[in-house]
Amino acid sequence: MPGPESAPRPLRPATIAVTAGRPPHGPDQPMNVPVVLTSTYGATGELEYGRFGNPTWSAFEEALGELEGGRALAFASGMAAVTTILDLVGNGGSVIAPRHAYNGSLTALADAESRGRLRATLVDTTDTEAVIAALQADEDCALLWLESPTNPALEVADIPALTAAAHELGIRVVVDNTFATPLLQQPLSLGADIVVHSATKYIAGHSDVLMGAIVVADDEVHGALKGRRDLAGAVPGPFETWLALRGLRTLPVRLERAAANAADLARRLADHPAVEEVRYPGFGAIVAPVLSGGADAADFLVRATSLWVHTTSLGGVESTFERRRRWKLEPATIPEGLVRLSVGIEDVEDLWADLEQALDRISA
Numbered sequence: 169m170p171g172p173e174s175a176p177r178p179l180r181p182a183t184i185a186v187t188a189g190r191p192p193h194g195p196d197q198p199m200n201v202p203v204v205l206t207s208t209y210g211a212t213g214e215l216e217y218g219r220f221g222n223p224t225w226s227a228f229e230e231a232l233g234e235l236e237g238g239r240a241l242a243f244a245s246g247m248a249a250v251t252t253i254l255d256l257v258g259n260g261g262s263v264i265a266p267r268h269a270y271n272g273s274l275t276a277l278a279d280a281e282s283r284g285r286l287r288a289t290l291v292d293t294t295d296t297e298a299v300i301a302a303l304q305a306d307e308d309c310a311l312l313w314l315e316s317p318t319n320p321a322l323e324v325a326d327i328p329a330l331t332a333a334a335h336e337l338g339i340r341v342v343v344d345n346t347f348a349t350p351l352l353q354q355p356l357s358l359g360a361d362i363v364v365h366s367a368t369k370y371i372a373g374h375s376d377v378l379m380g381a382i383v384v385a386d387d388e389v390h391g392a393l394k395g396r397r398d399l400a401g402a403v404p405g406p407f408e409t410w411l412a413l414r415g416l417r418t419l420p421v422r423l424e425r426a427a428a429n430a431a432d433l434a435r436r437l438a439d440h441p442a443v444e445e446v447r448y449p450g451f452g453a454i455v456a457p458v459l460s461g462g463a464d465a466a467d468f469l470v471r472a473t474s475l476w477v478h479t480t481s482l483g484g485v486e487s488t489f490e491r492r493r494r495w496k497l498e499p500a501t502i503p504e505g506l507v508r509l510s511v512g513i514e515d516v517e518d519l520w521a522d523l524e525q526a527l528d529r530i531s532a
Contacts, residue, residue, distance in 0.1 A: 181235055181351050182420035189231035189413060201227035203410045220398050224406040228413040229381075232371065235350035235416075236363050236383040239390045241397060242409055246346070246366030247272050248402035249380035253342055253362060254280060255396050256389075257310045262287040264302050265313035268321040270344060270366075271497055273313070293318065293325040300333040309337070314360075315344040316353070320492045320508040322447040322456050331359035340389075346370065346483070351423055352451050356385050362393075369483025370453075372415040373422055379404050379412050422485060422513055426453035429487075429519060430511040436520055442527040444505065453512075454482065459505040465530045466491040466505045472526035475518060482510030487519055 179187065191197050207218035215221040225242045233240035243249040250273050257263060265277055267290040277288040289306065291299050293314055303309055312334045316325040331341045342362040343355035349370045355363050365371055367379040384390045397403060404412075434448040437457045444460035459465040470478040470489055477488045480495075488510045492498050511519070 184234045185231065185351075185419050186417055188234040189227035189229075201410075201413075203406050205406055219401055219403055222403075222406050222409070224409045224413075225404065228409045228416070231413060231416055232350070232365075232367075232381055233383055235354075236345070237350075237354050237356045238363070238383040238385040239387070240381055240383045241390070241394055242367075242404050242412075243380035243382065243397060244402050244404050245378050246270075246364070246368060246380035247276065248397075248400075249364050249366075249382050251276055252393055252396045252400070252402060253311075253364060253382065254286070256340070256392065257286050259285060260287075260308065261310035262289060262306055262308045263311045263313055264289045264291055264299065264306065264309055266293045266315050266318050266323070266325075267291060267501060268318045268323060268499055269313070269315045270319045270346070271495060273315075273344065274499075275497060277313075292323075293330070294323045296326045296329050299325075299330055303334055303337055303339060309339050312339055312341045313344075314341065314355075315347070317347050317449045317452065317454070319344075319347065320454075320456055320506060321502060322347075322449050322454060324449050327353075327355055327358040327360060335359065347452055347454055349419065349423060349452075351420060356383065361386065361389065366483075367412050368481065370419060370423065371483075372412040373419060373484060374411075374415055375481065375484035375486065377408050377411045377415070379408055423453065425513040426485075426511050427451065429453070429513070429516040430455050430509075432516050433509070433511060433520060433523070437523075440524070440527050440531075442530040445503075447506070453510065455509045455511060456506050457509070458503045459507065459530065461505060461530055463491065463493065463504040466507050467494075468530055469507060469523075469526050472529060473522045475514070475522040476509075482508070484510070485513050487512035487514060 204223045209215040229240040280286050281288050334341045340361045343360045345363045346366045363383040365381045367381045430453040434455045437443050438446045443457045445458040447456040479488045493504050
């Protein structure tokens, strides 16, 4: 006689990325959830109208939610997700955020502050004691915003320690997990309340989708965020969501290759005389060398290669780079010579040869 069935073993992330959000197995069942192009549903059901839900969104949200360990919501863009989270902060409340972070997030905070909506305090999130002191000193703080690693400085925060301190004061914690992805870091398991992604980047992974996502563990917070999304109409198109889900399926293999390339390039860059410093947290696929020649050297580098693409986005299969201080709103504490490299999945020898010839010309 067969014994009692044992509990199924939890699936590993690479398997979840491939299997989650699929239709049930069965004869003539499709392998993929289709693109559902509709604005209207029959009445008295759960969806009712296209702004409130879509089966293609649901499949993407199921897959990303399983990877992050929570419930996901798809958004029209990363910034739509960011500003929806900021809507949780009441009028007159305050947000403590990294001094170095995604420029769009910092701009959204500055815009809200200029309108008197909230107050933003920017801190060095690598200094755990200083961040905790800022939390304790701000009676109006409603949200601690973290990026780890930060964009573009690649600083790493102590998420468990900062989350524990914030929760003691009744403060929610959000973590932008775009750079790490749920394969390298799951902030909800470290105590965070909300995770945000620019799904445009590694999640979709092919530089062809504009999308964002939020993942939460708490049903009440999920309901509040979904309500804001539905009301504002910050929803993605079904086809974009389908593309993002298709990209998510290959995230493990893409990230593994890109991260291996990034680690190799970080080592080589550190040995080149044109490079003053290499910022690399030891994981992920973003590397930020600081050129000793400053802005002029960095501007030359992004013009003098043929394989690397000079562009502001990141996280695709192709390798891209830019000097971040070319943007007027980039914090002045970011070095002029810092070049953010988004390392792709090409052959690392070709990537290095293209960089090296440009760096050699700078040294000469």
